[in-house]
Amino acid sequence: MSTAPAAPPQLLVGAPPAHGEAGPRPDLDLDAVTIPELVERMDAGALTSVELTRAYLERIAAVDRQVRSVLLVNPEAPAQAAESDRRRALGRALGPLDGIPVLLKDNIDTRGLGTTAGSRALGVPPAEDAELVVRLRAAGAVVLGKTNMSEWGNFRSAWSTSGWSGAGGQTNNPHVLDRNPCGSSSGSGAAVAASLAQVAVGTETNGSIVCPASQSGVVGFKPTHGRVSGAGIVPISTRQDTAGPVARHVVDAAILMSVLEGRGVDYAAALTPDALRGARVGVWRRAGHDAEADRVVESAVDVLRRGGVTVVEVDLPYQDLIATAGLRALLTEFRHDLEAYLATRTGVPRTLRALIEFNEADPVELSRFGQDLFFEAEKAPSITDPTYLDQRRTATDLARRSIDEVMEVHRLDVIMAPTNAPAWRTDYAGDPVGLGSSTPAAVSGYPNATVPAGFAGPLPIGVSFMAGHGADAAVLRFAAAFERAAPVRRAPTYLPTLP
Structure with a gap:
């Protein structure tokens, strides 16, 4: 299923089907079920991967006309599911992800399945899979399709709108459809929230996993930089970019992360139930940015204290310096890393200049916002320039210090912060500059997980642990x-909108 790039959203009349109604098993609540529960059912013969995959495909057909999160579905998905069922029947299941439908952000090379980074310029699909897709296939996952994203990872214009791409149009927030899903893994977050796949893979440079996950009310995990291979992923910066899981449940994110990393680690086994008791958690409130987020954070602090946590109020230093140096460094890295990636593809533009010219000639690409960041990146210094090297060194060093120093001084186990404020209305005037806590972990390359923590009316708000x-x-x-x-x-x- 593809989404016409210039068409407005098509809204269903009334509510979409209940989560258990898609597919042949009305007892299967797609929203609530976890991967371990699905595996238990499949092992017992009470569910097949073919049935599960069909349920998700039917739900995409019924619901995604509103959300517009799935750019295309994989015609080979039913055959992959059938092969998984054959393995399981022979007692040869490949692990907990075998037979589980997964959606991939459309900047992840997937042979024969697009990989546009949201741009109409990348119309010829790649011939090979990204390394993480190779790992997913080896684990038996069903590659269900590709998700829409903010074009070029929201790095074409400072006035871009999250969730919009020339290739896929506008993805909507499934909680309130005229609200924004955040970027750039907007489709991955919205699709998982709408139960269009069991899990999805997103990518992040700065906030692009945790913000879409949080704003759509699900779990997102940005791992330590380097834990997941970046080979075959359309980059902004190979020094910050990383892929990571989006899921409705932390256990599912942990299972997916284990496969993406591929080093034999079992993150799900580490999810001990008593992690809060006796822990020291620093709370970086970002207070005063948004009253609803402040309220949710206060509620989260109460949860921590009831769980036996010692809560320590903290402030993370150096944030303005990190942001300034980090953006200048990204402009240099974007041109260098993107052109290196484009050289691996056939039938697509090979340079940033060629992409600029493509956009100027295309009837859709510049219809919502311009390409000012492309122009800035074109003029940025080279990857060997001393000024650039100092900017990257400054940004990374200060980001690491902002977390390490606070954790050491206060003897913390983790730091908690609000992930987002309530989703804003999509209006194509650019994303608002608001509450966010992703920068320290993103620029340092440190891990960051967001979990639903509360609501502002119908709009989700999450908290991050880093x-x-x-x-x-x-x-x-x-x-x-x-x-x-x-x-x-x-x-x-x-x-359709807020009451």
């Missing part, structure tokens, strides 16, 4: 413990 280099298991463990202590997530209701 820690130092390599603390992925700890961050997921705290996220899972918080999820267990505060099970606030709920399925979206597809309101």
Whole structure:
């Protein structure tokens, strides 16, 4: 299924089908079921991957006309599911992801399935899979399709609108359809929230996993930089970019993360139920940016204290310096890394200049906003320039210090912060500059997990857990413990606008 790029959203009349109504098993609640529960059913012969895959495909056909999160579905998905069922019948299942439908953000090379980074310029599909897709196939996952995204990872214009791309149009927030899903893994977050796949893969440079996940009311995990291969992913910056899981449940994110990393680690096994008791958690409130987020954070602090946590109020330093140096560094890295990636593709523009000219000639690409960041990146210094090298060094060093120093001084296990304010109305005037806490973990390359924590009316608000280099298991463990202590997530209701 593809989405016409210039068409307005088509809204269904009334509410979409209930989560258990898609597919042949009305007892299967797609919103609530976890991967371990699905595996248990499949092992017992009570469910097949073919049935599960059909349920998700039918739900995409019924619901995604409103959300517009799925750019295309994989015609080979039913055959992949059938092959998984054959393996399971022979006792040869490949692990917990075998037979589980997964959606991929459309900047991840997937042979024969597009990979546009949201741009109409990348119309010829890649011939090879990204390394992470190779890992998913080896684990038996069903590649269900590709999700829409903010074009070029929201790095074409400072006035871009999250969730819009020339290739896929505008993705909507499934909780309130005229609200924004955040970017750039907008389709991955919205699709998982709408139960259009069991899990999805997103990518992040700065906030592009945790913000879409949080704003759509699901779990998102940005791992330590380097844990997941970036080979075959359309980049902004190979020094910050990373792929990571989007899921409705932390255990599912942990299972997917184990496969994406592919080093034999079992993150799900590390999700101990007593992670909160006796822990020290720093709370970076970002207070005063948004009253609703402040309220949700206060509620989250109460949950932590009831769970036996010592809460320490903290402030993370250096944020303005990190942001300034980091943006200048990204402009240099974008041109260098993107052109290196384009050289691996056939039938597409090979340079940033060629992309600029393509956009100027295309009837859709510049219809919503311009390409000012493309022009800035074209003029940015080279990757060997001393000024650039100092900018990158400054941004990364200060981002690491902002977390490491605070954790050391206060003897913290993790830091918690609000992930987002309530979703804004999509109006094509550019995304508002508002509440966000992703920068320290993004620029440092440290792990960051967001979990639903509350609502502002129908709009979700999440909290993020972050820690130092390599603390992925700890961050997921705290996220899972918080999820267990505060099970606030709920399925979206597809309101056309706020009451």
